[in-house]
């Protein structure tokens with residue numbers, strides 16, 4: 001084993017990542033820290049020890065307490081949050097409830113996630129509404145330019161705006177607070193697709209002022225796989241319509257709330273949601289949010305620099321080069337703990353039939369590296385996610401692998 005291989009992050013001990021694997025795709029599927037896995041097992045064991053007691057007497061309180069802890073972290077009352085398995089579930093809950101009719105339009109940016117667009121295309125088709133996808137400036141300019149460009153596509157017909165807080169393929173942070181401010185002036189409801197935001201960026205949902213906020217918590221928060229949430233603004237909560245019909249109340253027969261339809265979905269294991277507070281505690285107390293952001297954003301900055309040295313190519317999606325979470329620069333940066341970098345032109349496209357890229361196969365087979373190779377606007381990119389378990393040696397390994405792969409290609 002080389003000295004580079006031994007250089008592991010001091011935080012890696014908190015995970016049980018497979019030895020030898022360089023995991024640079026936290027942005028897709030976040031591995032769960034051991035302490036959160038233990039909490040997940042503890043809740044599951046408590047449930048198994050007496051399901052009657054768990055579901056009928058205690059579950060409403062357990063969920064309320066977990067919601068309040070989550071609410072404190074994401075900047076709203078826990079009363080406005082329901083747990084969902086992930087952002088996809090949460091977005092589907094919005095799609096099942098949000099009223100759209102024939103002739104209405106739903107507005108999206110060109111950075112939105114594929115399955116989110118697919119969902120809304122389907123929903124719009126069903127009711128005779130249409131989808132408008134607005135191209136944002138490329139590279140993205142200031143917050144104001146983004147807002148101006150986006151709202152050029154808005155009109156009286158626009159009855160919903162769906163926008164990522166941090167986008168998937170392009171990993172850019174969008175100015176959601178300013179977008180919501182303009183949308184409120186035009187009385188357009190906004191649904192924020194936010195699975196990459198909690199922990200990666202400071203989050204204050206009440207301050208953002210959206211109608212809905214959807215998130216997965218297995219990503220940057222490192223809560224269990226299968227945990228996420230939906231926020232609904234108070235005056236919209238009474239209009240929420242479930243697509244999964246169960247009893248519509250909790251098993252304790254408490255006074256009804258809008259959450260009842262979502263928190264009792266038949267008999268299932270709610271442990272992923274109940275373990276969310278342990279993930280918040282891990283990241284805020286064991287690690288510290290500033291430590292998390294300084295460490296992971298520092299890694300991203302060094303990945304960017306090494307990539308520039310290797311390829312001559314630089315970050316080209318946003319104008320602002322400083323990755324930082326410093327409040328005085330809030331809104332002035334476009335990436336955090338994850339960065340999307342352009343691939344050289346001589347790198348071929350993925351296999352037309354399978355969609356698989358030979359580089360992805362090479363990275364895994366030869367180096368056991370996991371990362372994402374998104375295509376966006378007909379261009380191939382490399383998305384690198386840096387979490388606490390990532391080390392500078394992981395990034396060196398990626399650069400070594402890329403250099404070796406590039407050598408095999410004709411120019």
Ligand SMILES: Cc1ncc(COP(=O)(O)O)c(C=O)c1O
Pocket residue numbers: 027028086087088089113116164166167168169193194195196216
């Ligand atoms: C912007 C965005 N929205 C939604 C999703 C869906 O998240 P999940 O698969 O956790 O439901 C993703 C997943 O990567 C995403 O990046």
